[in-house]
Amino acid sequence: MSAEQPQGTSQQPRGFWTRTVFPVTVAVLFGVLIGLGIFTFGYAGGMAYFGHDPQACLQCHSMKENYDSWQAGPHAHAATCQDCHSPHDNPVAWLVSEADNGFWHSLKFTTGLYPENIKIRDHNLEITEHACLKCHGQMTDAMRGTRAHAGSDQQISCTKCHANVGHMR
Secondary structure: OOOOOOOOOOOOOOOHHHHHHHHHHHHHHHHHHHHHHHHHHHHOOHHHHHOOOHHHHHHOHHHHHHHHHHHHOOOOOOOOHHHHHOOOOOHHHHHHHHHHHHHHHHHHHHHOOOOOOOOOOHHHHHHHHHHHHHHHHHHHOOOOOEEEEOOEEEEOOHHHHOOOOOOOO
8 A cells, every 4th residue: 555545545547437437427328318219219109200101190189180181182192291291312311301300390299399380391391392393293394484583583382372282281
């Protein structure tokens, strides 16, 4: 025992915290977060959102009105939520969109921090616009164009005039 160390105390090796305690603490916290994420995803029926069953949207009570109006509308026989609200041209873009929307939907609905009148985000509106053109592009080629808007040409948007076609907003 050295003269500097009081009797009855043990000196831990230098760097014990950074080599042992810190990595174990980080691993445990990371494991808890991953475990909670997996549990929450499973409990909330998260896998249903990766499919094409429109009833997955009914897991959120605030979507009931949208689901009912879609069912009564002109697209119920031809398109599901995924057909209009997910990218079609790239599987990575589809997965990123699903993860992004799933995260924000679950966060807002879990915390209750969503507006009474849910509004589509701009990048999701672009996805919907592309979906319209995927199915109706050939039919609308002759009438689509641009219109002068504040000195620049802006593509005419399908959803500008047909916002309530898929479901009432």
